[in-house]
Amino acid sequence: MSGECYFCHGLVLSGERDHIVLDGHADHQVYLHERCAAGRNVIEGSAESSERTVTCPECGVVETR
DSSP, X not given: OEEEBTTTOOEEETTSTTEEXXXXXXXXXXXXXXXXXXXXXXXXXXXXXXXXXXXXXXXXOEEEO
């Protein structure tokens, strides 16, 4: 599964470590590069932590990873 980054419109691949796919939404999927989402209050927690939250920039739903 791949798509276009919500912010930079570059290719996001689901298998890449620094690529984020938000697919738990009923009517849309959102693709993000971690570097693009940084500084936009989208990701809370670090990549090393066991639990991070990602806020969908489209609808505001929070997913825990």
